[in-house]
Amino acid sequence: MASAKVFVLRTCDGETFEIDESVAYVSETIKNMIEDGFGHDLIPLPNVSSKILLKVIEYCRKHVSNFESSKKTSNGDEKDKDNDSWKKEKEAVPEVEKDAEEKARVEELKEWETTFIDIDQQVLFDLLQAANYLNIKGLLVMAAEKAASMIRGKTPEQIRETFNIKNDFTPEEYEDIRKKDAMNDFTPEEYEEIRKKIADNHFTPEEYEQIRKENAWAIE
Amino acid sequence: MLSCKRNVLSQIMKRTKKNKKKLRKKTLIRNQNPQFEEEESAAEEEGDRGEGFSLKSSAPSHSHGVQPLGNLFLSPSTSNSRITGLGNLRILTDELVLDILGFLGGSHLGVLATVSKSFYVFCNHEPLWRNLVLEHLKGDFFFNGSWKSTYISAFYPSFPVLNNGSSDLKVRDFYSDYLFQSWLCASLEMKREWLERDNIERRRGISVEEFILNFEEPNKPVLLEGCLENWAALEKWDKEYLTEVCRDVRFSVGPVEMKLEDYFRYADRVREERPLYLFDPKFAEKVPILGSDYKIPLYFREDLFSVLGGERPDYRWVIIGPAGSGSSFHIDPNSTSAWNAVIKGSKKWVLFPPDVVPPGVHPSPDGAEVACPVSIIEWFMNFYGATRDWKKRPIECVCKAGEVIFVPNGWWHLVINLEESIAITQNYVSRRNLVNVLDFLKRPNASELVSGTMDRTNLYDKFSSAIEATFPGTIDQLVSKAEETAAKQKKPSFWESVTDAKVGQFKFSFGS
Numbered sequence: 001m002a003s004a005k006v007f008v009l010r011t012c013d014g015e016t017f018e019i020d021e022s023v024a025y026v027s028e029t030i031k032n033m034i035e036d037g038f039g040h041d042l043i044p045l046p047n048v049s050s051k052i053l054l055k056v057i058e059y060c061r062k063h064v065s066n067f068e069s070s071k072k073t074s075n076g077d078e079k080d081k082d083n084d085s086w087k088k089e090k091e092a093v094p095e096v097e098k099d100a101e102e103k104a105r106v107e108e109l110k111e112w113e114t115t116f117i118d119i120d121q122q123v124l125f126d127l128l129q130a131a132n133y134l135n136i137k138g139l140l141v142m143a144a145e146k147a148a149s150m151i152r153g154k155t156p157e158q159i160r161e162t163f164n165i166k167n168d169f170t171p172e173e174y175e176d177i178r179k180k181d182a183m184n185d186f187t188p189e190e191y192e193e194i195r196k197k198i199a200d201n202h203f204t205p206e207e208y209e210q211i212r213k214e215n216a217w218a219i220e
Numbered sequence: 221m222l223s224c225k226r227n228v229l230s231q232i233m234k235r236t237k238k239n240k241k242k243l244r245k246k247t248l249i250r251n252q253n254p255q256f257e258e259e260e261s262a263a264e265e266e267g268d269r270g271e272g273f274s275l276k277s278s279a280p281s282h283s284h285g286v287q288p289l290g291n292l293f294l295s296p297s298t299s300n301s302r303i304t305g306l307g308n309l310r311i312l313t314d315e316l317v318l319d320i321l322g323f324l325g326g327s328h329l330g331v332l333a334t335v336s337k338s339f340y341v342f343c344n345h346e347p348l349w350r351n352l353v354l355e356h357l358k359g360d361f362f363f364n365g366s367w368k369s370t371y372i373s374a375f376y377p378s379f380p381v382l383n384n385g386s387s388d389l390k391v392r393d394f395y396s397d398y399l400f401q402s403w404l405c406a407s408l409e410m411k412r413e414w415l416e417r418d419n420i421e422r423r424r425g426i427s428v429e430e431f432i433l434n435f436e437e438p439n440k441p442v443l444l445e446g447c448l449e450n451w452a453a454l455e456k457w458d459k460e461y462l463t464e465v466c467r468d469v470r471f472s473v474g475p476v477e478m479k480l481e482d483y484f485r486y487a488d489r490v491r492e493e494r495p496l497y498l499f500d501p502k503f504a505e506k507v508p509i510l511g512s513d514y515k516i517p518l519y520f521r522e523d524l525f526s527v528l529g530g531e532r533p534d535y536r537w538v539i540i541g542p543a544g545s546g547s548s549f550h551i552d553p554n555s556t557s558a559w560n561a562v563i564k565g566s567k568k569w570v571l572f573p574p575d576v577v578p579p580g581v582h583p584s585p586d587g588a589e590v591a592c593p594v595s596i597i598e599w600f601m602n603f604y605g606a607t608r609d610w611k612k613r614p615i616e617c618v619c620k621a622g623e624v625i626f627v628p629n630g631w632w633h634l635v636i637n638l639e640e641s642i643a644i645t646q647n648y649v650s651r652r653n654l655v656n657v658l659d660f661l662k663r664p665n666a667s668e669l670v671s672g673t674m675d676r677t678n679l680y681d682k683f684s685s686a687i688e689a690t691f692p693g694t695i696d697q698l699v700s701k702a703e704e705t706a707a708k709q710k711k712p713s714f715w716e717s718v719t720d721a722k723v724g725q726f727k728f729s730f731g732s
Binding site: 121122125128129132140144145147148149151152153154155156159160163164165166167168169173174177 | 305316325333337
């Protein structure tokens with residue numbers, strides 16, 4: 001391999017990291033800084049800690065190596081710009097083999113991503129902010145999706161617990177929302193009540209229809 | 221018919237100070253923000269320099285009482301409910317929180333809205349619901365006053381939805397610049413001073429030769445009056461007629477395709493920062509009678525791309541949109557010139573010559589991308605003022621029904637509909653800009669820049685050979701003429717300026 005250019009990044013806590021040009025370019029922010037001529041010395045990243053930058057670099061390295069291997073097998077799914085050379089390589093490998101390899105690559109990437117993003121909330125949010133600041137779209141999407149997955153399917157109380165959120169509605173306000181917006185879920189106690197009633201068959205079909213209509217749309 | 225409420229232009233012209241004060245009482249924002257009011261009256265004293273804005277009279281106060289962050293410093297309570305209300309997510313910016321919420325489906329957003337006041341406000345952010353509607357319903361949505369209610373009534377039809385915003389909870393201590401700004405831009409009216417400058421040249425009844433000599437050749441914009449007299453469209457085109465004639469035909473509206481009836485239903489009711497804009501390049505193919513309801517004005521009949529027949533790039537569009545819709549700064553594709561005729565409504569235009577980059581706009585050096593991060597209204601709020609103190613002022617005008625504007629090739633332009641508008645626009649190549657167009661199509665990055673056709677890299681070859689076949693010798697003739705003129709003016713051609721790509725190519729940018 002030709003001698004790849006190397007850049008040095010410095011975090012807010014004073015640590016330095018050396019990375020290849022291709023890895024650095026995964027971050028649009030760093031790429032722009034280099035193109036504007038700031039690559040000779042240390043590239044300062046005052047908004048990123050070393051702990052987080054380690055994670056970011058891990059992501060960038062994986063992204064680069066994944067792209068390299070995809071050049072041999074993919075059908076052009078990668079959205080990177082300068083990928084004209086892959087067309088020639090593609091012709092060299094027979095179709096069936098390519099498909100199987102491609103499948104395996106995608107599978108492996110998914111698994112890697114799941115493990116990679118299985119982190120503390122605090123680290124996750126720091127990573128999200130870093131991805132935003134460094135302008136690394138894939139990482140931003142991955143982290144945001146992970147955060148969303150921590151919200152999906154939970155009741156309001158569970159969400160509050162997960163993220164340490166205070167319920168700051170007054171009882172009147174809460175009632176207001178439930179009646180007019182009624183986008184909410186039942187509280188665990190209410191679920192219990194309803195569940196019991198259904199189990200004990202205390203609802204008339206009309207009552208059940210009524211309740212279902214009033215509040216069901218958010219819990220389907 | 222166009223509703224009077226939406227006729228922003230006439231409202232502004234008629235408004236008196238008295239009405240302004242009445243407006244203030246209606247809006248929560250004014251009452252809760254002494255600083256805001258101070259700025260407003262200071263503005264009125266100074267005349268034009270102030271930050272005061274007038275809200276559309278149809279705009280209620282922010283439906284959830286969101287205030288900008290600055291208010292936090294003035295309020296008696298020192299708490300921003302955002303802090304406790306978002307929990308661990310409070311360290312994230314509003315945009316990042318919205319990025320996360322963008323991954324949630326409708327019912328999950330609904331549940332999240334009851335978690336805390338802050339999440340209640342975030343989850344009612346209309347753009348989130350707009351994305352959900354467009355993703356799941358594409359162009360087949362029945363707009364119900366807001367994107368959220370549109371979504372709910374589509375997916376949960378048995379659920380009773382109230383259409384106006386008055387049922388929403390008013391949150392008292394929530395401060396967010398991003399959410400407030402978003403609401404502000406959606407509710408803002410065009411300030412009178414943004415519409416005052418009208419310095420375009422106007423002509424009526426000039427000959428084609430005069431037009432070519434005085435405007436097309438020197439590449440100057442002009443507003444032409446009285447050349448749409450023979451347009452059936454001026455009489456016939458209104459919402460009823462168009463809906464009847466187009467029925468179930470679908471037109472391009474942003475990322476989706478919609479029937480006119482559905483689009484009008486949306487346009488009549490919507491109030492948002494970046495309304496969906498109907499912009500269809502195949503309207504005459506889809507509904508031939510529309511093509512026969514108008515005629516290309518005399519001045520623009522030379523149409524050299526026609527030598528390509530069916531393979532020509534997109535060249536004519538019908539444009540329909542509510543007040544506030546429009547296009548932010550751009551240069552028309554393929555280095556073509558354009559004309560834009562207003563059939564109904566009115567448009568505000570701001571134009572800059574090719575070598576002057578408008579303030580707030582950042583084109584990439586190769587010209588392939590233009591970053592104009594702000595919406596049209598935001599551009600007026602933040603950057604319009606800068607144009608006043610510069611020698612290189614833009615050309616501006618308001619183009620009304622029956623008028624046609626000529627946009628010379630390479631000119632930057634921004635358009636905003638001041639009321640619901642219907643227009644037709646065409647891009648064209650004549651002998652006056654043929655050389656420019658060929659240069660453009662020849663460029664090394666033609667595959668990214670050329671637009672309106674599926675065949676980007678070959679367009680140059682196809683076009684130049686077709687022209688040579690139909691008008692032999694023309695290209696050479698025009699090229700040598702252009703070289704002569706350029707030598708006289710000593711203007712660097714695109715090729716010469718390429719070497720200076722990073723240095724001073726855009727010499728006349730505004731500030732940072």
